[in-house]
Amino acid sequence: MTDRIREQISALIDGELPEDEVGLLVRRLERDAQLRETFGRYVLAGEAVRSPGGQLASQGFVARVCAAVEGDAAAVQPNDADAPTRSRWNRPALATAIAASAAIAAVLLVGRGSNQVGQIAQATLERARDSFASLPLGQASSPTPAHSQRLAGYLVAHSQFANTLGRRTAWSSVLASDPGLARAAYESLEAP
Amino acid sequence: MTATRSFGRRSQPMANFPPSDGSMQAHEPRDEGARPASGVEQSDLELVRRAQRGERGAFDLLVLRYQHKVVKLVARLLRDRTEAEDVAQEAFVKAYRALGSFRGDSAFYTWLYRIAVNTARNTLASRQRRPLQYEAGLSESEQSAVESRMRHTDTPEAQALSGEIHQTVNRAIGELPEDLRTAIILREVEGLSYEEIAAAMDCPVGTVRSRIFRARDAIDRILAPLVDESRE
Numbered sequence: 001m002t003d004r005i006r007e008q009i010s011a012l013i014d015g016e017l018p019e020d021e022v023g024l025l026v027r028r029l030e031r032d033a034q035l036r037e038t039f040g041r042y043v044l045a046g047e048a049v050r051s052p053g054g055q056l057a058s059q060g061f062v063a064r065v066c067a068a069v070e071g072d073a074a075a076v077q078p079n080d081a082d083a084p085t086r087s088r089w090n091r092p093a094l095a096t097a098i099a100a101s102a103a104i105a106a107v108l109l110v111g112r113g114s115n116q117v118g119q120i121a122q123a124t125l126e127r128a129r130d131s132f133a134s135l136p137l138g139q140a141s142s143p144t145p146a147h148s149q150r151l152a153g154y155l156v157a158h159s160q161f162a163n164t165l166g167r168r169t170a171w172s173s174v175l176a177s178d179p180g181l182a183r184a185a186y187e188s189l190e191a192p
Numbered sequence: 193m194t195a196t197r198s199f200g201r202r203s204q205p206m207a208n209f210p211p212s213d214g215s216m217q218a219h220e221p222r223d224e225g226a227r228p229a230s231g232v233e234q235s236d237l238e239l240v241r242r243a244q245r246g247e248r249g250a251f252d253l254l255v256l257r258y259q260h261k262v263v264k265l266v267a268r269l270l271r272d273r274t275e276a277e278d279v280a281q282e283a284f285v286k287a288y289r290a291l292g293s294f295r296g297d298s299a300f301y302t303w304l305y306r307i308a309v310n311t312a313r314n315t316l317a318s319r320q321r322r323p324l325q326y327e328a329g330l331s332e333s334e335q336s337a338v339e340s341r342m343r344h345t346d347t348p349e350a351q352a353l354s355g356e357i358h359q360t361v362n363r364a365i366g367e368l369p370e371d372l373r374t375a376i377i378l379r380e381v382e383g384l385s386y387e388e389i390a391a392a393m394d395c396p397v398g399t400v401r402s403r404i405f406r407a408r409d410a411i412d413r414i415l416a417p418l419v420d421e422s423r424e
Contacts (some may be wrong), residue, residue, distance in 0.1 A: 007242065007402065015230060026247065026249055027249070039256055040256050040414055046380045055267045056263070074288065
């Protein structure tokens with residue numbers, strides 16, 4: 001650490017460093033912990049002169065702020081600031097939408113009384129499950145019991161309009177494919 | 193004070209997403225018809241511009257520069273030394289988040305202080321709303337955080353260190369040759385620019401810069417061991 005660089009730091013603190021020297025010095029400060037410590041002590045000395053008895057920031061304060069800022073920057077990607085929020089909100093919504101589409105497909109096809117309804121519904125549900133599995137992992141992406149229950153309730157409500165044979169085929173196939181959904185459906189039927 | 197983290201990593205350019213708690217509500221005051229910006233203001237602005245372009249190191253230098261001022265300000269507002277650093281930290285994080293919206297209509301420190309004042313006010317307001325918390329009701333991590341803060345800021349040792357730093361610096365200034373002492377006092381206490389000091393001391397600006405540096409360097413030689421010792 002040369003005198004010249006420390007003199008530049010001193011001038012930077014005072015806002016007297018020529019603009020064309022600032023960039024190089026800032027980059028040097030980024031790399032060199034000793035220089036940053038010097039910068040910090042020069043600032044500390046000035047503060048101590050100006051306000052004897054005033055509270056000074058403790059050792060490690062800057063490190064904590066930098067860590068917090070770093071964490072904050074990591075949490076929010078600057079180039080796409082709303083992306084994490086969007087994906088966090090959209091993941092369960094997308095999952096629910098896919099599952100709901102499976103349910104709707106089953107209900108619509110039930111109305112036609114086709115024997116292939118169960119297979120189609122099953123295939124749709126599997127596609128939905130695959131799509132869901134390919135989504136980024138996260139707590140928020142897991143469908144909640146409330147989602148499953150709402151979906152099951154939807155199926156039950158609409159199946160009332162389907163013919164008996166088709167309903168039984170499609171319904172039992174869908175439920176058999178997902179024990180959790182079956183349980184939720186059962187609970188929704190049991191509920192008052 | 194020292195920064196222990198690495199400044200090596202650079203992040204992407206800043207996004208503009210001001211916090212939603214009211215602490216940043218379009219409050220960048222305008223210095224209408226005001227005096228020309230001082231060297232420090234211009235230097236801050238330069239660092240802000242760099243931080244806005246994604247140079248995290250530039251923002252870290254702003255934290256290094258204003259850490260004591262913001263902590264002191266917040267401590268006065270809250271009348272709580274322990275909580276002051278947490279709130280000051282929150283203010284810096286808010287400033288970082290909102291840096292993209294800083295246009296330079298005001299001095300950076302004016303803008304930063306405003307964020308700090310609003311953050312402190314929010315803290316005071318929430319303090320009035322929440323019931324007293326006792327340590328027994330804190331989780332292990334909360335307890336640990338409280339103890340850590342106590343260790344850093346509110347112990348007699350920390351206060352003694354603060355007092356010792358003041359004494360050491362003032363003693364060091366007292367021992368400086370007269371030309372260095374005058375230059376550093378005119379700069380640090382009176383806040384004069386190098387040009388103004390040069391006029392007052394009847395010497396070239398380059399000499400002022402050199403004198404101020406030599407004064408700082410002399411103080412630092414005495415201060416550094418004390419700071420290092422306190423860190424161990």
